[in-house]
Amino acid sequence: MVLFEQVVKRFGSNIVLDHLDFSVAQGERVTLIGPSGSGKTTILRLLMTLEKVNGGVVYVEGQPLSHMKRGSQLVPANERYLRTVRKKIGMVFQQFNLFPNMKVLDNVTEAPIHVLGLSKEEAVDRAKQLLDLVGLGDRINQHPTSLSGGQQQRVAIARALAMQPDVLLLDEVTSALDPELVADVLNVLRDIAQSTTITMLIVTHEMQFARDVSNRILMFDKGRIVEEGQPDKIFSNPEHERTQTFLRAVLEER
Amino acid sequence: MGTFLTQLGDSAGNIGAAILVTVEATVLGAILALVLAFILGLLARSRFLVVRGIARTIIEFFRGTSLYVQLFWLYFALPVLGFQISSALLCAVIAFGLNFGAYGAEVVRGAINAVPKAQWEGAVALNMTGFQRMRLVILPQAWIGMIPPFNNLLIQLLKSTPLLSLITVADLTFEGQQLRAATGQTALSYLFLLVVYFILAYIFTLLMNALESVAKARLGRGGGLRGLFRLREADPTGRSAGAGAGGGA
Numbered sequence: 001m002v003l004f005e006q007v008v009k010r011f012g013s014n015i016v017l018d019h020l021d022f023s024v025a026q027g028e029r030v031t032l033i034g035p036s037g038s039g040k041t042t043i044l045r046l047l048m049t050l051e052k053v054n055g056g057v058v059y060v061e062g063q064p065l066s067h068m069k070r071g072s073q074l075v076p077a078n079e080r081y082l083r084t085v086r087k088k089i090g091m092v093f094q095q096f097n098l099f100p101n102m103k104v105l106d107n108v109t110e111a112p113i114h115v116l117g118l119s120k121e122e123a124v125d126r127a128k129q130l131l132d133l134v135g136l137g138d139r140i141n142q143h144p145t146s147l148s149g150g151q152q153q154r155v156a157i158a159r160a161l162a163m164q165p166d167v168l169l170l171d172e173v174t175s176a177l178d179p180e181l182v183a184d185v186l187n188v189l190r191d192i193a194q195s196t197t198i199t200m201l202i203v204t205h206e207m208q209f210a211r212d213v214s215n216r217i218l219m220f221d222k223g224r225i226v227e228e229g230q231p232d233k234i235f236s237n238p239e240h241e242r243t244q245t246f247l248r249a250v251l252e253e254r
Numbered sequence: 255m256g257t258f259l260t261q262l263g264d265s266a267g268n269i270g271a272a273i274l275v276t277v278e279a280t281v282l283g284a285i286l287a288l289v290l291a292f293i294l295g296l297l298a299r300s301r302f303l304v305v306r307g308i309a310r311t312i313i314e315f316f317r318g319t320s321l322y323v324q325l326f327w328l329y330f331a332l333p334v335l336g337f338q339i340s341s342a343l344l345c346a347v348i349a350f351g352l353n354f355g356a357y358g359a360e361v362v363r364g365a366i367n368a369v370p371k372a373q374w375e376g377a378v379a380l381n382m383t384g385f386q387r388m389r390l391v392i393l394p395q396a397w398i399g400m401i402p403p404f405n406n407l408l409i410q411l412l413k414s415t416p417l418l419s420l421i422t423v424a425d426l427t428f429e430g431q432q433l434r435a436a437t438g439q440t441a442l443s444y445l446f447l448l449v450v451y452f453i454l455a456y457i458f459t460l461l462m463n464a465l466e467s468v469a470k471a472r473l474g475r476g477g478g479l480r481g482l483f484r485l486r487e488a489d490p491t492g493r494s495a496g497a498g499a500g501g502g503a
Contacts, residue, residue: 050375079384086381097376100473101394110390111380143474163380 001026001061001199002047002167008055009042009223016042018223019056024167024201029193031202031210031231034220035246040203044169047201048091049082060088060167087115090165094172096152098144098159104131105140108159116163123162130158134188150181154188161192167199168192174206182206189213207250211235219243258439262446265433272429273450279346279425280412280458286351287411288404291358296388298363309359316356321414325349329421342421354411358404365399366392398469405462409455426450 002024009017016039024030032040045051046058049065057074058066067074068081077085098107108127112118118126131137134154136147144152153173160168170189174182186209193200193213204210210217210231217234219227219242227240238244262269297309316324328345332338339345369392377387416427427447434443 048375048379050378083381083383086378089379091379093372093376093379095372097372097379099373099376099391099395100475101391111382114386114390115381115383145474160379 001028002201003059003062004043004056005059006056007046007053007058007066009039009046009051010054016223017046020223020225022218022225022228024199026166027197027199028216029200029202029214030216030218031204031214032218032220033204033207033210033234033246033250034226038220039223040220041171044091044171044201044203047167047169048089049077049086052076060085087163088166089169090160090163090167091169091171092153092156092160092173094175096144096149096156096176098152098156100143100145102144103140104136104142104144104147104155107144107155108162111159112162126162127158130161131155133191134158135184148181149177150184153177153185157185157188157192161198165198167201170200170202170204172203172205174204205250207235207247219246221246258433258437258442261433261437265429265436268424268432269426269429272424272426273454275343275418275423276412276415276426277454279343279350279415279418279423280408280454282347283350283354283411283415284408286347287354287358287407290351290355291362294355294359295362295366298359299366313356313359316352317360321349321353322417324353325417325421342423343418345421346415346418346423350411350414354407357407361400361403361407362396365396365403368399369395395473398466398473401462401466401469405459405466408458408462412455412458413451 004020004022007017007020008015016037020039020043032043034040042051046053046066047060053066056066057064063085064074064077065085066077068077099110102110105124105127108130109120109123112123112126113120128137128140131140134157136151136154136158139147139151139155144155147155153176157173173189174185177185186206189209190213192198200213202210202214214231216228217231218225219234219238219240221242227234227238227243234243235247238247294309294313297305298313300306300309325346328339328349329342339348366388373391373395374387377391382390415425418425419428419431430443430447433446434440437443
């Protein structure tokens with residue numbers, strides 16, 4: 001489903017991803033953990049085409065995402081090509097990124113109407129279902145700014161799902177929230193994980209959540225995967241020393 | 255004083271017509287300026303160096319040359335070269351539009367750049383085209399940041415309209431000078447002009463404030479048209495309120 005092949009990403013002289021190889025299967029839920037600056041968020045941003053690779057190729061469903069085919073060669077993708085591959089990917093951001101110029105309902109319907117070409121009725125039906133799913137069916141006519149952070153983030157989840165992506169990227173979606181609002185958002189995501197087969201790539205510091213929803217954990221350090229495995233193994237019995245110290249630090253914090 | 259007021263009363267009709275001319279030139283000039291500001295401001299952000307270069311050249315040229323000279327060029331110099339613009343008022347509207355459009359282009363560009371990057375990324379993540387990002391997400395937010403500087407430009411445009419009297423248009427300043435010639439009351443005549451221009455400028459300001467309040471209410475900030483006549487405070491909601499939903503870096 002998602003394949004990274006020798007992917008290199010640099011910001012200036014800082015190497016964020018260092019010849020990274022990994023893949024995620026259809027329907028799999030993979031959580032990326034590791035210290036900040038280890039490249040987790042960059043992986044999601046590359047998949048959302050918000051960043052460009054400096055080396056290697058990213059594939060989604062066998063199709064190159066970072067590049068396009070010209071003859072037998074792969075050349076960096078242009079915007080028109082990106083629009084055809086980007087539709088498979090949806091993303092929820094740490095800071096929600098809701099559009100303050102639109103009401104809650106419009107945040108969820110505008111892209112399906114204008115990008116997917118849905119009729120207004122269809123888009124509204126779909127949006128209402130999704131907003132019910134995230135527990136905000138009664139807030140559709142409010143402005144995003146009048147909602148709590150947790151509510152805004154749940155709208156953002158509905159907005160991403162309304163585009164019916166194959167892969168959902170969750171980028172530290174609870175990091176900007178007050179502690180008492182985190183649970184609501186995570187419960188919504190648990191529901192979605194259980195009731196759908198959508199592929200998920202998750203960056204989070206919520207280890208219990210990662211344990212509950214993931215099939216696999218990837219531990220990152222300095223742009224490389226230092227350890228990977230099933231959640232039980234990684235959390236109960238990590239092998240790599242870096243994983244052990246990281247988990248100890250994260251778990252002590254709470 | 256008595257003769258001045260009598261004369262003022264006698265020429266009320268002319269003065270009314272002159273105020274209309276002044277307002278007409280202001281409004282038409284502002285509309286043209288607004289259109290040019292958006293076109294030039296958007297082109298100045300183009301990915302293509304050539305497009306950006308052309309837009310920048312036009313902006314810098316019309317910002318960097320005097321409105322007075324531009325107007326005289328259109329009115330006196332173009333006919334010498336064989337192009338006659340049909341009316342003096344039209345000349346003025348074109349000059350106002352080009353000059354203030356160039357200033358306005360910088361306002362448009364700056365306001366667009368001030369929309370948080372997170373908003374662009376949100377729009378990309380929903381796979382919007384570049385045009386859709388601009389139309390659905392960025393411009394509706396940038397618009398609010400443009401209104402106060404546009405208001406400044408509008409008032410400056412109004413105050414530039416006395417140039418009309420130099421190219422034979424019977425505007426407010428022209429009628430003020432007629433009043434002075436008829437009564438010999440220099441101080442009163444010019445005081446009268448000051449007051450009328452001030453009132454006109456204040457009306458424009460109130461209208462722009464109303465527009466700003468409506469635009470803010472649409473983003474869920476501020477209380478709509480309430481509080482319109484209060485003195486402006488240092489924007490307590492600020493742009494950061496938008497960033498609350500828009501996010502940081």
